[in-house]
Each structure stands twice: as structure tokens, then as C-alpha cells.
Amino acid sequence: xxxxxxxxxxxxxxxxxxxxxxxxxxxxxxxxxxxxxxxxxxxxxxxxxxxxxxxxxxxxxxxxxxxxxxxxxxxxxxxxxxxxxxxxxxxxxxxxxxxxxxxxxxxxxxxxxxxxxxxxxxxxxxxxxxxxxxxxxxxxxxxxxxxxxxxxxxxxxxxxxxxxxxxxxxxxxxxxxxxxxxxxxxxxxxxxxxxxxxxxxxxxxxxxxxxxxxxxxxxxxxxxxxxxxxxxxxxxxxxxxxxxxxxxxxxxxxxxxxxxxxxxxxxxxxxxxxxxxxxxxxxxxxxxxxxxxxxxxxxxxxxxxxxxxxxxxxxxxxxxxxxxxxxxxxxxxxxxxxxxxxxxxxxxxxxxxxxxxxxxxxxxxxxxxxxxxxxxxxxx
Amino acid sequence: xxxxxxxxxxxxxxxxxxxxxxxxxxxxxxxxxxxxxxxxxxxxxxxxxxxxxxxxxxxxxxxxxxxxxxxxxxxxxxxxxxxxxxxxxxxxxxxxxxxxxxxxxxxxxxxxxxxxxxxxxxxxxxxxxxxxxxxxxxxxxxxxxxxxxxxxxxxxxxxxxxxxxxxxxxxxxxxxxxxxxxxxxxxxxxxxxxxxxxxxxxxxxxxxxxxxxxxxxxxxxxxxxxxxxxxxxxxxxxxxxxxxxxxxx
Ligand SMILES: Nc1ncnc2c1ncn2[C@@H]1O[C@H](COP(=O)(O)OP(=O)(O)O)[C@@H](O)[C@H]1O
Ligand SMILES: [Mg+2]
Numbered sequence: 001x002x003x004x005x006x007x008x009x010x011x012x013x014x015x016x017x018x019x020x021x022x023x024x025x026x027x028x029x030x031x032x033x034x035x036x037x038x039x040x041x042x043x044x045x046x047x048x049x050x051x052x053x054x055x056x057x058x059x060x061x062x063x064x065x066x067x068x069x070x071x072x073x074x075x076x077x078x079x080x081x082x083x084x085x086x087x088x089x090x091x092x093x094x095x096x097x098x099x100x101x102x103x104x105x106x107x108x109x110x111x112x113x114x115x116x117x118x119x120x121x122x123x124x125x126x127x128x129x130x131x132x133x134x135x136x137x138x139x140x141x142x143x144x145x146x147x148x149x150x151x152x153x154x155x156x157x158x159x160x161x162x163x164x165x166x167x168x169x170x171x172x173x174x175x176x177x178x179x180x181x182x183x184x185x186x187x188x189x190x191x192x193x194x195x196x197x198x199x200x201x202x203x204x205x206x207x208x209x210x211x212x213x214x215x216x217x218x219x220x221x222x223x224x225x226x227x228x229x230x231x232x233x234x235x236x237x238x239x240x241x242x243x244x245x246x247x248x249x250x251x252x253x254x255x256x257x258x259x260x261x262x263x264x265x266x267x268x269x270x271x272x273x274x275x276x277x278x279x280x281x282x283x284x285x286x287x288x289x290x291x292x293x294x295x296x297x298x299x300x301x302x303x304x305x306x307x308x309x310x311x312x313x314x315x316x317x318x319x320x321x322x323x324x325x326x327x328x329x330x331x332x333x334x335x336x337x338x339x340x341x342x343x344x345x346x347x348x349x350x351x352x353x354x355x356x357x358x359x360x361x362x363x364x365x366x367x368x369x370x371x372x373x374x375x376x377x378x379x380x
Numbered sequence: 381x382x383x384x385x386x387x388x389x390x391x392x393x394x395x396x397x398x399x400x401x402x403x404x405x406x407x408x409x410x411x412x413x414x415x416x417x418x419x420x421x422x423x424x425x426x427x428x429x430x431x432x433x434x435x436x437x438x439x440x441x442x443x444x445x446x447x448x449x450x451x452x453x454x455x456x457x458x459x460x461x462x463x464x465x466x467x468x469x470x471x472x473x474x475x476x477x478x479x480x481x482x483x484x485x486x487x488x489x490x491x492x493x494x495x496x497x498x499x500x501x502x503x504x505x506x507x508x509x510x511x512x513x514x515x516x517x518x519x520x521x522x523x524x525x526x527x528x529x530x531x532x533x534x535x536x537x538x539x540x541x542x543x544x545x546x547x548x549x550x551x552x553x554x555x556x557x558x559x560x561x562x563x564x565x566x567x568x569x570x571x572x573x574x575x576x577x578x579x580x581x582x583x584x585x586x587x588x589x590x591x592x593x594x595x596x597x598x599x600x601x602x603x604x605x606x607x608x609x610x611x612x613x614x615x616x617x618x619x620x621x622x623x624x625x626x627x628x629x
Contacts, residue, residue, distance in 0.1 A: 264473075293473065330470045333432055336455040337464045338483050338534060345455075348489055352474030357511075374490070 007046040013039060016048070019152060020123065026210075027148025028179040028369060029119045037143075038062040038104075040118035044127045045099035059110035060143065061103075065132050068103035075103070078134055082165050082193040082222065090189040094130050094163045101131035101162070104145065105138065106172070112143040115177075122160060122186070123152035133164040137172040137200075144175040151183055159187045166194035168202050170225065177205040177359065177369070182212040184240055190217040198225030198254075205233045205359040206248075209373065211240030211271075218247035218276060223257040223286075233359050234263045238271035238301070247276030247306075252286040252316070261290040264353055265305075268297035278308040281316030288317070294324035295353055381446070383408040383538050383570040384429070389440035391421075391428050398424045399595045402440070406538075411564060411571040411584055413603045416592035417615045422574045423467055425592065426540045429572070430464040431457040444538065463536025465527040467543045467574075471515040477526055478510040484533035497533060503559065504529045505552075520547025528556050532563055539564075539571040545580045557583025578607040591618050598622050 010016055013024070013031055020043070021031065033039050037056040041049040047064040069075050085095035102118050122129055137143060149160060160182075168174050182188055194202050202221060221230045232248040250259035261277045279288035294303035309318040327349050335345035356370045384406040391399040398421045406412050416422050428435040429442060431454040441450045449457055458464075479489030481497055493501070493510075501507055504525045515523050524544055531539055544560070545553050557580050564571055565585070573580070581603055589603035591610070599606065599618050609617060 328470065329433070331472045333454055334466070334470050334472070335475075335483065336453070337430060337432070337458055337466075338480065338530065339455055339458040339486070340483060341455055342453075348475060348479070348483070349472060351489070352472060352476075352479070352513075355474035357474070370490075 007043045007048050009047065010049050011051070013041065013049065016041070019154075020121065023121060023150045023152050023181070024119045024148060027119060027150035027181040028146050028177070029117055029148045030368070035114060036117045037112045037114040038116045040102045040116075041121070042100055042102070042119070042131065043121045043123050044129060047100050050102075053114070056112055056114070059107055060112055060116065061105040061107070062116065063103045065098075065101040065103045065134055068134070075134070078136065078165065078167060079132070080165075082195050083163055083191055087191070090161050090191055091163060094132055094161055094191075098130045098132045098163070101133040103134050105136045106141040106143040106174070108138040109140045110138075110143070112141070115144040115146045117146045117148070119148045119150060120160070120162065121150050121152065122155045122158040124158075125154075125156045126158065127155065128159040129161065131162045133162065135164070135166045135174070135176070137166075137168045137174045139169045140171045141169075142173040145177070147176070147178045148181065149178070149188075150181040151186060155183070157185045160189065162190045162192075164190065164192035166192065166202065168194060168196045168200040170197045171199045172197075173201040175203045175205075178207070179369075180206070180208045180212070180215070181210045182215070184211050184213050186213050188212055188215040188217075190219070192217070192219040194219070194221045194230075196221065196223045196225055196228035196230060199227045200225060201229045203231045203233075204248075206246075207235050207356070207369070208244070208246075209235075209237045209354070211238070211242045212244065213241075214243045216245040218249060220249040220251065221259070222251045222253060223259065224253050226254045227256040228254065229257065230259045232259075232261045235354055235356065236263070236265045236273060236275070237354060238265065238267040238273045239269045240271070241269060242267075242271040242273070244271070245274040245276070247274075247278070249278040249280070250288060251280045252283050252288065254283050255285060257283070257286045259286075259288040263292045264295075265293070265303055266295045266297060266350065266353060267301035267303050270300040272302045274304045274306060276306045276308075277320075278310065279318050280310040280312070281318055282312050284313035284315030286313075286316045288319075290320040292320075292322040293353075295350075296324065296326050297350070381408050382406060382443075383410075383445055384572070385443040386429070387441045387443070389428070389442065390438045391424060392436045392438050393424060393434060397438075397595070399428065402597055404590065404597065406570055406572065406588070408570055409568050410588060411573065411586035412588040412590065413581070413584075413586055413607075414572065414574045414590055414592060415576070415606060415610055420592045421595040422592050423542055424595075426464070426542050426572065426574060430454060430462055430540055458534075458536075461537030463531045463534045463539050465524075465531055465539065465541040465544055467546070469515050469523055469527055471513065473513055473516070475514050476511055477506065477514050477529075480514050480526075480530050481510075481533045484530045500529060500532050504555065521549055521552045524548050524556065525552055528559065532559065535567065537569050539569060539573075541571060541573045543574050543576065545575055545577050553579055554583065556580075561585060578604075578611065581607060591615070593618065
């Protein structure tokens with residue numbers, strides 16, 4: 001299989017080598033599994049750990065996609081249901097062959113208070129990781145997922161191709177947070193789509209704070225049921241010659257839907273960011289808003305904001321705000337007037353810009369992620 | 381001892397002369413009110429004392445507590461005890477009111493609030509605002525309360541307040557006025573306050589006032605008398621009065 005040897009399975013995260021754990025922590029993975037409802041770990045081309053916290057047994061299911069396909073014949077109907085296999089080179093490649101990925105199913109009516117965590121890691125040289133993830137939030141369920149994609153310090157020139165399909169059923173709520181921690185040598189191609197049924201809610205948060213050679217993604221959310229709601233937030237800090245082309249899209253195909261896209265982008269050190277967003281109103285009434293703020297920290301980088309609104313019914317209400325520029329001098333001097341040096345004032349503003357409060361996470365999870373951001377070397 | 385001395389101060393903004401030969405001494409533990417029509421240079425004077433960039437001092441000097449601060453940056457002046465309450469404070473994405481309070485108190489954003497700080501927030505009726513981005517979507521009056529709250533956390537020796545009473549409702553005005561006076565009395569700090577209204581005088585113990593017109597100090601005197609004159613006869617009377625009784629300093 002792809003010429004690489006299988007990784008050994010472990011029964012607990014703490015059985016993993018120290019460097020692997022370190023890399024996992026940097027993408028939000030929590031070592032003490034009792035604070036998580038389930039843990040999934042996939043390295044290079046193989047599943048390493050897949051475990052449901054016994055406290056949550058029966059409320060959710062976590063398997064490797066390949067195992068899940070063997071177990072459930074009905075799962076074939078979900079595979080490639082909302083993403084076209086021949087959409088692009090990435091989907092074609094994953095369609096031909098994939099190594100695994102997570103299958104997560106939150107049972108009908110289940111409340112899963114603790115987040116479920118998954119980590120997709122690249123540890124070897126020139127690894128081309130191909131995964132297919134499927135998430136099903138059954139009717140009336142409520143859960144949170146944190147996915148970290150990370151790499152080992154010894155990994156070199158890798159590629160991550162990931163197809164993810166999310167199905168949020170009637171009245172279900174899913175909060176999905178993805179933290180990427182790649183390196184200057186990684187090419188990253190996630191392809192995701194989400195389908196929302198009646199009265200379903202999907203909140204997606206994307207955080208990228210470390211440099212990446214080349215990342216391109218444009219996850220789409222299709223609101224197919226009446227009164228479906230979605231919020232898509234992203235925080236991107238592009239540095240170290242990062243090439244990032246990232247978008248978020250929402251399509252309203254039913255009445256009463258609401259959607260909000262918020263993106264915050266910072267760039268420095270010869271980085272280039274395209275921040276795309278689109279909201280399509282094909283059904284009404286529907287209300288959508290998108291907001292894109294770009295902050296340039298030096299003169300070597302480019303932020304290109306491309307917000308799009310497409311209304312096809314007269315009763316859609318779509319709006320956007322976009323701004324790209326440097327840190328406003330009056331914000332710096334305001335903080336200086338409170339006694340901060342210019343450098344400290346700048347750092348407070350930058351950290352504020354990366355504030356994870358916009359992510360709509362429950363307080364303790366928010367605290368966790370913000371302390372993770374605090375610990376990161378932001379190179380400020 | 382004077383807390384503040386301005387000597388022959390002239391200031392340009394973007395190459396345009398705004399203030400002309402300002403001379404002013406503010407004794408310690410005292411409060412001075414500043415009146416003047418729109419565009420007369422009040423904010424320019426206040427922000428020049430604060431040390432905000434863009435206010436180019438072409439001549440003269442500023443002395444704080446006997447120390448010449450003319451060439452110091454705004455943050456250095458803040459650390460020497462100047463606290464500035466802005467007329468139009470900026471909004472900062474992701475920086476919360478609570479972060480501002482911690483910064484003013486010498487801490488770091490994200491630090492826990494002390495009991496004293498929590499009480500202060502309560503007194504200023506800003507409990508619901510502490511986790512909101514500073515000034516973002518605050519009403520005019522809320523911004524003024526937030527500015528004053530920050531001043532109380534900063535504990536300056538000299539407060540520079542630019543229209544702390546503009547756009548503020550009656551109750552908030554009372555609150556701001558009383559808290560300010562309480563702080564000044566307890567700390568022995570001084571204040572330099574720009575205002576268009578007499579109402580704040582009710583709460584302040586102040587013996588000094590100036591009228592600024594056309595970038596010059598036009599008149600000095602008792603705040604109440606000056607305010608009543610302006611109210612009764614307008615700034616034009618100040619101009620005429622100035623012609624009849626040229627000011628000697
Ligand atoms: N940044 C600036 N650029 C150009 N002119 C300015 C600037 N700031 C103030 N001024 C001008 O200086 C004069 C005094 O303004 P200001 O000090 O704000 O007056 P006040 O506070 O008394 O209303 C006005 O004519 C104003 O237009
Ligand atoms: Mg003014």
C-alpha cells in the first residue's frame with residue numbers, strides 16, 4: 001500500500017512517541033483522553049488509534065472509514081454523495097485510492113458534551129497522504145469535533161489530500177473546529193462539503209497559524225432543509241512564504257436559512273493569501289452575511305479578498321464587509337497612550353486579531369484553544 | 381509646584397499652524413476646564429500634551445511635574461503619569477474592554493480582573509461590555525464611560541479628558557462627574573478637561589478655566605463665570621471682552 005509500512009496501532013495516545021505527541025498537541029489534540037469523547041489518530045497511511053471514551057459509548061461511533069465501509073453497506077450511499085469524484089485532480093486521486101480517514105457518527109438525539117478529537121499526521125518523508133472522512137450527525141444530535149492536522153518535525157515535502165463529507169440531519173448541531181499545523185514544505189488540499197437538513201446547525205472553525213508551502217481549499221455548505229443555519233469562521237496567519245488560497249461557501253437551497261462567514265487573515269514574510277467567500281441565495285427568505293478582514297504586517301505580502309454574493313430570489317438578504325490594510329496607526333497610539341510600547345501595542349493588536357472568541361466555542365474549549373494560540377511562537 | 385507647564389507652545393498639524401504661543405500653568409491637585417468653539421484647537425492642545433504623533437511642536441515646551449516631556453513619546457508620557465480620555469476613541473478588533481483595563485493597570489490582556497477592577501466596572505455599569513471588543517458598537521455615552529473606566533484603572537497623575545460629557549445621558553454624566561471628582565480628591569491628581577457643557581461643573585471642584593479661540597488662549601477665569609458668560613452671550617462676547625481687556629499672563 002503506497003509503498004509505506006503500516007504504522008503500529010496503539011491503545012492510548014500516551015503510548016505514542018514523544019515527538020509525535022508534541023506535533024499532535026500543536027494542532028489542538030488533548031493528551032488526557034478523559035477530556036475527550038473519542039480519539040482518532042492517523043499517521044501517514046494508517047490508523048494508529050481509534051477509541052471511544054467508555055463514558056460516551058452508544059452515543060457516538062468512531063471508526064476508520066475503510067472499516068466502516070466493511071461494516072455498513074449503507075455507507076456507500078454517503079460516500080461521494082456531496083462531492084463529485086471528478087471535481088478536480090485531488091478528488092480524482094482520492095477516488096482512485098485512499099488510505100483511510102475517520103468515520104464519525106453521532107447517534108440520534110445524543111448529546112456529546114466532550115469534544116471528539118481526531119488527528120491526521122504526516123511523519124515520514126515525501127508522504128502523499130490520502131484520506132476520506134465522513135461525519136454523520138444523526139437527527140437531533142449535538143456534538144463538537146476538533147480535528148488537528150499536523151506533521152512531525154522530521155517530515156519532509158509531503159502532501160495531504162483529504163476529502164471530507166459532513167451530513168447534518170434534521171435538528172442536529174455540529175461544531176467542527178479544524179486546526180492546521182503544517183510546514184513550509186507541505187502541499188495541502190482538503191476538499192470538504194456539508195449538507196444540512198431541516199433546522200440543522202453547522203458551525204465550522206478553521207485555524208491556520210503556522211507556515212505552509214501551499215494550501216488550497218474551498219469547503220462548501222449546502223443548506224438543503226428549511227431553517228438550516230451555518231457559521232463558517234476562519235483565522236489564518238500566513239507567514240514564511242506561505243501560499244494560501246482559502247474560501248468558504250454557503251448555498252441556500254431552502255427557505256428560512258441563515259449563514260455567516262467570518263474570516264480574519266494576517267500575512268507577512270512574502271506570503272500570498274487569497275481569501276474567498278461566496279453566499280448563494282437560491283431560495284428565500286434567507287439571510288447571509290460575510291465579513292473578511294485582512295491585516296498586512298509588512299510590504300512583502302499580498303492579501304486578495306474575493307467576497308461574492310449571488311442572489312437568485314428577491315427575498316434574499318445578502319451582505320458583506322471586506323477590508324484589507326495595515327494595522328491602523330490610531331489603534332497603536334491608543335494602546336501606547338495606556339503605557340504600552342509600540343512593539344507591545346502591535347503585538348496586542350495582532351493577538352486580538354487572532355482572537356478565537358469569534359469561533360462560538362463553549363468557554364472551556366475556547367480557553368484551551370486560546371491558550372494554545374498563546375503558547376504558539378507567532379514570530380512577533 | 382505645577383503639575384503642568386506649557387511655555388510658548390506652538391503646534392502644527394499637517395503643516396498647518398493650529399496652536400499659537402500657548403502659555404499655561406496648572407497647579408498640582410487642581411482641575412482646569414477648557415472651553416472654546418468647534419475647531420478652535422482644544423483637541424489639538426490636549427493631544428499635543430498627551431504626545432500623540434502628528435502634533436508637531438514648532439516652538440515652546442511642555443513640562444510635567446518639573447520634567448521636560450516635550451520630546452517624549454506618548455507611551456513614555458503615559459508612564460510618567462499622563463492619562464488621556466479621547467473624544468473619539470478607536471475600535472480595536474479582538475481587544476476587549478477587559479484587556480484594556482488590564483493594560484491600563486499595568487498587566488497583560490487576558491489576565492484575570494481583580495476584585496477592585498470588578499467593582500469599578502460595576503460602578504461604571506459596564507458589566508455587559510467587558511468581553512466586547514473595545515468601542516465596537518458602543519454608543520457615544522458607553523465609549524465615554526469606558527474611557528473614564530480605563531482612566532480609573534490607569535491611575536494617572538494628570539488626566540486629559542476630551543469632552544468626557546458629550547453624548548452622555550444625564551445619569552451617566554452624574555456617574556462620570558462623581559467618579560472623576562472622587563478619584564481626583566482621593567489621589568491628589570489633576571485634570572485638564574475640555575467641555576461644551578456646564579453640567580459637569582456641578583460635580584467638579586474646579587477653580588480654573590480657559591477659553592481657546594483660533595488656537596490661542598483668549599480668556600482665563602472662574603469656570604462657572606466663564607461658562608455663564610458663554611451661555612448668555614456666546615463666544616463672540618469672549619472675543620470682544622478680549623479686545624476690551626487684553627490678557628496678561
Ligand atoms: N489631523 C488633522 N489634519 C488637518 N487639520 C486638522 C487635523 N486635526 C485638527 N485639524 C484642524 O485643526 C483645527 C482644530 O481642531 P481641533 O483641535 O480638533 O478643534 P476642537 O477640538 O477645538 O474642536 C481645526 O481647524 C481642524 O480642522
Ligand atoms: Mg475636539
